[in-house]
Amino acid sequence: MKLSVIVPVYNENKTIRRILSVIRSVPVDKEILVVDDGSTDGTRETLKAGPAYPDVRVIYHEKNQGKGAAVRTGIREARGDAILIQDADLEYDPMDYPALLDSLTKSGANVVYGSRFLGKKGVSSFWHRGVNQFLTLLTNLLFGARLTDMETCYKLYRAPLLRSLDVRSDGFEIEVELAAKTLLRGEKVVEVPIAYKGRSFHEGKKIGWRDGFKALFALVRYRLSG
Numbered sequence: 001m002k003l004s005v006i007v008p009v010y011n012e013n014k015t016i017r018r019i020l021s022v023i024r025s026v027p028v029d030k031e032i033l034v035v036d037d038g039s040t041d042g043t044r045e046t047l048k049a050g051p052a053y054p055d056v057r058v059i060y061h062e063k064n065q066g067k068g069a070a071v072r073t074g075i076r077e078a079r080g081d082a083i084l085i086q087d088a089d090l091e092y093d094p095m096d097y098p099a100l101l102d103s104l105t106k107s108g109a110n111v112v113y114g115s116r117f118l119g120k121k122g123v124s125s126f127w128h129r130g131v132n133q134f135l136t137l138l139t140n141l142l143f144g145a146r147l148t149d150m151e152t153c154y155k156l157y158r159a160p161l162l163r164s165l166d167v168r169s170d171g172f173e174i175e176v177e178l179a180a181k182t183l184l185r186g187e188k189v190v191e192v193p194i195a196y197k198g199r200s201f202h203e204g205k206k207i208g209w210r211d212g213f214k215a216l217f218a219l220v221r222y223r224l225s226g
Contacts, residue, residue: 001081003030003101004159005094006074008067011041012088020056023086023094028101032056033074034088038064068174072167084156092153093195100156100192109190110161111182113147114154119193128198135176135215142223143183147191150179151215154194161187173218180222 005023009016016034023032032053036044038061047058059073071085082104086094096114104112117133136150155178165181167174182189 001029001101001105002079003028003097004074004078004080004083005030005032005086005097006071006078006083007032007034007086007088008037008070008074009034009039009043009047009088010037010064010067010070011039011043013039013042013046015090016043016046016088017050019086019088019090019094020050020053024053024055026094026097028097030055030097031078031080033077034058035061035070035073037061037066037070066170066172068167068169068171068177071174075162075167078159081159082156083159083162085153087153091196091198096154096192096194099194100154103190103192104156104158107188107190109188110158111187112156112190112192113149113152114156114194115147115149115191116152116194116196118148118191135219138216138219139176139179139183142219143180145183145189147179147189149191151175152194155179161185169218171214173214176215176218177222180219180226184222184226 020032032055034047034056036047036058044060059077061070075083082101084100086092100112100114132149132151136147139145139150140147165178167177169177
């Protein structure tokens with residue numbers, strides 16, 4: 001099974017080289033798709049100046065459109081049998097790929113989520129943990145699910161299913177759209193514990209309280225439209 005790793009990037013010049021190095025070192029068959037979403041901090045220049053790795057393709061958005069738009073571009077360009085989203089900020093550890101893929105293969109499911117809260121391996125601020133747990137609880141109530149981490153970045157899909165979901169979100173609410181459409185399809189979502197080390201706004205974290213409200217309204221909207 002070949003894995004396509006989509007790396008949406010916006011102003012991550014401090015971490016882009018390191019995250020790509022770690023991803024490349026993971027011993028799985030993969031391709032890496034970096035989608036630079038109109039970075040203005042030197043990330044684009046770093047990507048253009050970096051060595052040409054055969055397993056890394058870089059796609060450039062001329063203007064910032066949002067994480068969802070970058071992920072959608074990556075989905076269109078992916079050639080692998082399975083697709084995974086990887087943020088470029090070092091909060092998530094690519095060394096969890098083998099466990100995610102192993103679960104996808106052994107469970108027979110089409111979807112595996114990496115949970116930051118299953119097994120208590122995650123480290124995040126009290127505020128972010130509370131918001132994530134509230135949104136996950138609401139997801140479970142609205143869609144009859146038993147997730148522990150709906151907002152996780154590590155969402156691993158078999159490629160045909162992911163493309164069939166026809167995701168359209170441009171911003172961070174793509175996490176809600178993916179989960180909602182998956183659960184409305186009746187797909188089983190398997191969760192495995194992953195490592196996580198959250199960063200603060202001072203360190204460059206981009207998601208904020210407004211995104212929490214957007215996620216809340218998006219959950220209700222998808223439930224009503226489903």
